[in-house]
Amino acid sequence: TLEGRLVRYAKDYVAAGAVRYYFPDEFKKGFEVPMGITEEPHRCRIAEHPNWISRIGETTSYLIRSESGHAIMIDAGDVPAVEYVISLIQSGAVVSLDALWITHYHDDHLNAIGMFTQNIECPIISTVSVEEVCRNPEAYFLPAVCDSNVNISVIEDKTSWEWEGFKLTALHFPAQSLYHAGLLVEKGDDRVLLCGDGFAPTGFDDYCPYNRSRLGNGRGYRLCLDILKEYNIHQLVNEHQTEPFYYDEDY
Secondary structure (H helix, E strand, C coil), X not given: CHHHHHHHHHHHHHHHECHHHHCHHHHHHHHHCCCCCCCCCCCCEEXXXXXXXXXXXXXXXXXXXXXXXXXXXXXXXXXXXXXXXXXXXHHCCCCEEEEEECCECEHHHCCCHHHHHHHCCCCEEECHHHHHHHHXXXXXXXXXXXXXXXXXXXXXXXXXXXXXXXXXXXXXCCCCCCCEEEEEEEECCEEEEECCCCCECXXXXXXXXXXXXXXXXXXXXXHHHHHHHHCCCCEEEXXXXXXXXXXXXXX
16 A cells, blocks of 8 residues: 555656656656656646747846846846846946846855846845845755845735836745745736746656745645636746746646
């Protein structure tokens, strides 16, 4: 009975986990084959970016650019990403960086924040759950917190505002962590959710107890799924991935 339950659990994990997206060969060899799992799990389809959003190299940062040359940066975890944005400003390709949006407190999304603040002056914004950790990271027993305190201007959950022809909505989005935010960006028929490290083309991206990923209705990824339905969101962007992906109703 126990063995049957564990195998069923393993199959569910394979069907809904992101490890097989990032490390498919290693995961198959080290987990799926030893567990006797041979069926190919369902994947959602890969989408395409609208022309106003792009990943900055192989970093955890994205850039949203308006037709007028104004821009918003998503996360500042890598020095090359900050250097790239500085070069765009210096060359005039970006008229103004109007804000830096922080998805969550992990150091791979904040490592270059010191360099950013020394060279670029603009509001740093996110939700209250992200702000409280970034303002005082040493007070939290959490993995991969940033070494520096970061001053963030809080935007209340589900607050929407207009920017350069876009509609932006700040969302408390407790996916990979309880202290995690999503930014919904809408322009015309395009609706894209920058979901931090939440979700992947194969399901949930990381469900780590140390990050306070909570289980149950109205919590964690279940709450995130509710948000996708509430806002009719289908296209998602994970900052670690170059390609966006599409969650339809069937998936």
